[in-house]
Amino acid sequence: MRFCLIFLLTFVTLISCKESPKNVAVTDAENTEVPLSIAEQIASNYGIDKWKDVSELRFTFNVTSGERRTNRSYIWNTKTQDVVLMNDSNIIQYNRNDNLDSLQLFADKRFVNDSFWLLSPFKLVWDEGTSISYEDKVIAPISKESLNKLTIVYSSEGGYTPGDAYDFYYTGDLEIKEWGYRRGNAEEASMSTSWTKLESFNGIKLNTRHNDSSGNFELYFTNISVKN
Numbered sequence: 597m598r599f600c601l602i603f604l605l606t607f608v609t610l611i612s613c614k615e616s617p618k619n620v621a622v623t624d625a626e627n628t629e630v631p632l633s634i635a636e637q638i639a640s641n642y643g644i645d646k647w648k649d650v651s652e653l654r655f656t657f658n659v660t661s662g663e664r665r666t667n668r669s670y671i672w673n674t675k676t677q678d679v680v681l682m683n684d685s686n687i688i689q690y691n692r693n694d695n696l697d698s699l700q701l702f703a704d705k706r707f708v709n710d711s712f713w714l715l716s717p718f719k720l721v722w723d724e725g726t727s728i729s730y731e732d733k734v735i736a737p738i739s740k741e742s743l744n745k746l747t748i749v750y751s752s753e754g755g756y757t758p759g760d761a762y763d764f765y766y767t768g769d770l771e772i773k774e775w776g777y778r779r780g781n782a783e784e785a786s787m788s789t790s791w792t793k794l795e796s797f798n799g800i801k802l803n804t805r806h807n808d809s810s811g812n813f814e815l816y817f818t819n820i821s822v823k824n
Contacts, residue, residue: 641801652818654811655714657670688702723750738788774788804817
């Protein structure tokens, strides 16, 4: 199952360069240097190479939208795929490799959404059934700065919200500054938010705060722990 962008609030659900990047080469089975794609370079900049050492990720997902507030906390064993979701009313435990019952499916949809916000630079490499394209020097929707754009479009089959598209606006240093979600690969974004707080955890860089242009929507992460 792929990560999707669903904004699940307490009362309402919203489904929702300084220079060219440097080419970093890897070696294939025949010892031939193969240049990394831009998506791979971005994932590398955020520390994907360190992910193999991670055994557990903990975080709390928080959303403020007007008067609405929501938060959910997770413990994810990345090796076994055991997940614990905790909120004000539930503690739900399950394994993502199992056949899920309705309550576990409810929890997994939220885990998929919430962790996508935190780990999306890595999903550019991890996720299958996607197409990726690039544009140089476009005007970003929130800052109106000239940034590069990576667009990832998911297959129309599979996942919780198939066919969706995401536009990542990034600098020549491969740092994502904002993004937009386009439901069903629509022309106009359903939502765009900035990436405003980059933090490092054992060599893995995570953006922990997003805001929209209205100032009424804020999504942020607390209680983050990356255990090796």
